[in-house]
Structure formats: C-alpha cells, structure tokens
Amino acid sequence: xxxxxxxxxxxxxxxxxxxxxxxxxxxxxxxxxxxxxxxxxxxxxxxxxxxxxxxxxxxxxxxxxxxxxxxxxxxxxxxxxxxxxxxxxxxxxxxxxxxxxxxxxxxxxxxxxx
Amino acid sequence: xxxxxxxxxxxxxxxxxxxxxxxxxxxxxxxxxxxxxxxxxxxxxxxxxxxxxxxxxxxxxxxxxxxxxxxxxxxxxxxxxxxxxxxxxxxxxxxxxxxxxxxxxxxxxxxxxx
Numbered sequence: 001x002x003x004x005x006x007x008x009x010x011x012x013x014x015x016x017x018x019x020x021x022x023x024x025x026x027x028x029x030x031x032x033x034x035x036x037x038x039x040x041x042x043x044x045x046x047x048x049x050x051x052x053x054x055x056x057x058x059x060x061x062x063x064x065x066x067x068x069x070x071x072x073x074x075x076x077x078x079x080x081x082x083x084x085x086x087x088x089x090x091x092x093x094x095x096x097x098x099x100x101x102x103x104x105x106x107x108x109x110x111x112x113x114x
Numbered sequence: 115x116x117x118x119x120x121x122x123x124x125x126x127x128x129x130x131x132x133x134x135x136x137x138x139x140x141x142x143x144x145x146x147x148x149x150x151x152x153x154x155x156x157x158x159x160x161x162x163x164x165x166x167x168x169x170x171x172x173x174x175x176x177x178x179x180x181x182x183x184x185x186x187x188x189x190x191x192x193x194x195x196x197x198x199x200x201x202x203x204x205x206x207x208x209x210x211x212x213x214x215x216x217x218x219x220x221x222x223x224x225x226x227x228x
Binding site: 004031033035040041042043044045048050055056091093095103104105106107108110 | 118120150155156157158159160203205213214215216217218219220221
C-alpha cells in the first residue's frame with residue numbers, strides 16, 4: 001500500500017509534555033498538508049509544504065506548533081507544552097503536481113491531552 | 115466564520131432510497147467543490163468533485179449539483195446502500211491561490227437503514 005502513512009495512530013500525553021507526529025506522503029507527491037479535526041468539526045487547515053518549503057501557515061498554528069519537511073519527503077508536526085485544547089485528530093494529506101484537487105489523506109493521529 | 119456550512123448534522127434514509135446532502139458556502143472566491151466520505155478512525159476519502167464552470171457532475175450512484183447563484187451544492191446518492199453510512203464532508207477551494215487548501219464544513223452523518 002503506497003498511501004499516506006501517519007505515525008502514531010494514537011497518542012495520549014500529559015498536559016505540558018511535547019509530542020511529535022510523523023507523516024509519510026505518497027512518494028511522488030511534492031505537496032503536503034496538515035489539517036486538524038476536533039469533535040463535531042470538519043478538518044481545518046494548519047500548514048502547507050511544497051517540497052521542503054513551508055509556504056503557508058494558518059493562524060491556528062500557534063508558536064507552540066512547528067512543522068518541518070526536511071528534504072521534501074516525510075514531515076513532522078511538533079506540539080510543545082501541550083494543552084487540553086490540543087486534543088484532536090491531526091490529519092496529513094499529500095498531492096502531486098498537476099493534481100490540484102487530488103488530495104490523499106492519511107488515517108490521522110488522534111491526540112488526547114490529559 | 116463558517117465559510118462552508120452543512121446545516122444538517124445527520125440524515126437517516128432507507129436502503130434503496132435517495133440520500134440528499136446539502137452544503138452552502140459564503141466565499142465567492144471558491145471555485146472548486148468536493149465531497150469527502152469519512153469512516154470512524156480513518157482519514158477522509160475523496161468521493162466526487164465539481165468545478166464552478168459546471169452545474170452537475172455524476173459518478174455512478176453519486177451526483178453533485180452546484181447552484182452558484184445560491185452558493186449551494188448538494189450530493190445525491192441513489193440508490194443508497196448501508197455501506198454508504200458515514201460522515202460526509204463538503205469542502206471548497208479557491209483555485210486562485212497556489213496552495214489549493216480546502217475549507218471543510220462540519221459534516222453530515224448519513225445512516226442508511228437496511
């Protein structure tokens with residue numbers, strides 16, 4: 001299966017701890033997105049990478065959040081000093097050049113902050 | 115401000131009948147619209163899309179209708195099957211930007227009863 005992979009699938013952490021999530025996009029896709037979905041809401045855009053360049057960040061991405069995509073391959077999303085409000089499903093998606101709307105989403109990482 | 119609205123949190127239909135899911139948007143810059151289907155613990159899966167230059171797009175049992183003047187779109191599923199039971203998200207994109215990020219509605223839970 002060469003879909004979008006996210007790791008871990010579930011993460012429970014104590015408030016104040018740092019967490020890091022990983023996304024492996026489809027190998028030929030050079031665009032990568034992070035979205036966040038909270039209970040009862042649709043996914044909300046967080047950030048966008050084209051290759052290794054982070055081209056857009058939502059205002060939802062506070063200074064406690066940082067995302068990277070070294071070498072334009074996998075991406076990581078780190079949350080520092082987690083808060084209970086960070087509890088959500090974090091979704092990664094990728095698409096290739098020339099497929100403007102052809103997103104493929106991963107299964108997500110569910111974060112619970114206790 | 116909710117730019118994409120799905121005002122029905124849930125919909126229940128009988129197997130074999132038509133399911134109609136509705137979506138409204140407020141941003142006039144949106145010119146591409148998509149429907150995603152989501153099962154619990156999985157990422158959204160692309161279902162069908164429509165460009166603003168069209169008013170209808172059909173793919174098997176799924177048809178999407180777009181009324182630009184009313185800023186309204188709908189997804190018709192006919193005939194509905196129990197396997198269609200899932201949360202359906204409406205999403206919109208502004209192709210004038212370069213990142214094709216999606217703005218999602220809150221979703222409608224469709225239950226198809228045997």
